[in-house]
Amino acid sequence: MTAADYEAALAAGPDDWNAVWRSLQAASLAALAGAAMFWVAAVLTAVTGWDYFKKSLMFLGGKQS
Numbered sequence: 001m002t003a004a005d006y007e008a009a010l011a012a013g014p015d016d017w018n019a020v021w022r023s024l025q026a027a028s029l030a031a032l033a034g035a036a037m038f039w040v041a042a043v044l045t046a047v048t049g050w051d052y053f054k055k056s057l058m059f060l061g062g063k064q065s
Contacts (some may be wrong), residue, residue: 001009001023 007022
């Protein structure tokens with residue numbers, strides 16, 4: 001929905017607010033999906049970082065695991 005379509009829907013009044021509501025719901029779902037993918041990436045980064053750290057301990061003089 002373009003800005004002009006949004007303004008037209010608001011100007012039309014309550015009869016056409018369903019179009020505005022649908023666009024807001026789609027934006028909300030996209031934001032939720034983006035946040036979920038962000039956290040999946042963060043967890044995978046932490047897991048692989050921990051794995052690299054464990055594997056580097058033998059080169060740093062620590063215990064081997």
